[in-house]
Amino acid sequence: xxxxxxxxxxxxxxxxxxxxxxxxxxxxxxxxxxxxxxxxxxxxxxxxxxxxxxxxxxxxxxxxxxxxxxxxxxxxxxxxxxxxxxxxxxxxxxxxxxxxxxxxxxxxxxxxxxxxxxxxxxxxxxxxxxxxxxxxxxxxxxxxxxxxxxxxxxxxxxxxxxxxxxxxxxxx
Amino acid sequence: xxxxxxxxxxxxxxxxxxxxxxxxxxxxxxxxxxxxxxxxxxxxxxxxxxxxxxxxxxxxxxxxxxxxxxxxxxxxxxxxxxxxxxxxxxxxxxxxxxxxxxxx
Ligand SMILES: [Fe+2]
Ligand SMILES: [Fe+2]
Numbered sequence: 001x002x003x004x005x006x007x008x009x010x011x012x013x014x015x016x017x018x019x020x021x022x023x024x025x026x027x028x029x030x031x032x033x034x035x036x037x038x039x040x041x042x043x044x045x046x047x048x049x050x051x052x053x054x055x056x057x058x059x060x061x062x063x064x065x066x067x068x069x070x071x072x073x074x075x076x077x078x079x080x081x082x083x084x085x086x087x088x089x090x091x092x093x094x095x096x097x098x099x100x101x102x103x104x105x106x107x108x109x110x111x112x113x114x115x116x117x118x119x120x121x122x123x124x125x126x127x128x129x130x131x132x133x134x135x136x137x138x139x140x141x142x143x144x145x146x147x148x149x150x151x152x153x154x155x156x157x158x159x160x161x162x163x164x165x166x167x168x169x170x171x172x
Numbered sequence: 173x174x175x176x177x178x179x180x181x182x183x184x185x186x187x188x189x190x191x192x193x194x195x196x197x198x199x200x201x202x203x204x205x206x207x208x209x210x211x212x213x214x215x216x217x218x219x220x221x222x223x224x225x226x227x228x229x230x231x232x233x234x235x236x237x238x239x240x241x242x243x244x245x246x247x248x249x250x251x252x253x254x255x256x257x258x259x260x261x262x263x264x265x266x267x268x269x270x271x272x273x274x275x276x
Binding site (some may be wrong): 002003004005006007008009012013017074075076078120 | 207208269
């Protein structure tokens with residue numbers, strides 16, 4: 001008997017659900033980074049603002065990558081709803097700390113999908129996700145580098161301005 | 173002509189032998205679905221909050237209204253039918269998975 005479901009869909013259907021959840025997470029990340037960019041802009045931290053604007057765009061690209069992957073392989077992608085975006089921060093250091101926390105959560109989430117792919121033998125999606133595994137390593141490193149600046153320079157007086165000046169150098 | 177994909181207590185799913193489409197029997201009606209529509213059907217069923225059926229506040233009458241294929245069809249389901257429907261949709265996709273495992 002031919003298997004019409006398999007003919008139509010190249011990826012595992014439960015993995016597809018997880019990928020759709022990941023789409024929502026990337027969209028959420030993108031919106032959070034946008035809120036952070038706005039905060040930096042208002043606090044005259046121009047380099048940090050630019051950093052987070054770029055970050056927001058990158059997260060949207062991640063989202064689109066997954067979105068197309070699902071549809072290209074016969075599944076259905078769902079356009080995500082985004083809510084709960086915090087806009088209140090006390091300091092730039094707090095922003096980078098929460099950015100690192102967010103990236104760590106995304107890493108866990110990606111790893112979780114990879115593990116599911118292995119369980120259900122979805123080698124195509126596992127292969128697709130390898131790019132994200134690597135990307136997450138780099139994202140975490142970037143945020144960690146920013147936090148190192150605070151450790152090195154503190155936040156008193158001119159230090160904050162100096163940190164902002166070095167933000168363009170943290171992206172690997 | 174069609175072959176059975178999966179049957180549960182209340183529902184049955186078939187795939188067409190010639191055309192590239194599916195048929196689902198729900199409450200005396202046979203509904204033709206493309207694969208996209210089958211996925212949308214699945215999404216709707218997964219989204220049904222079964223717990224609410226056991227909560228007199230959230231779902232007082234224990235019924236679920238299900239619209240299909242861009243609201244071409246409308247069904248009213250009771251709790252037992254919803255439970256069965258959730259197992260049914262799982263079954264359709266599990267059959268395909270098993271099939272893949274057997275043939276590799
Ligand atoms: Fe991302
Ligand atoms: Fe990221």
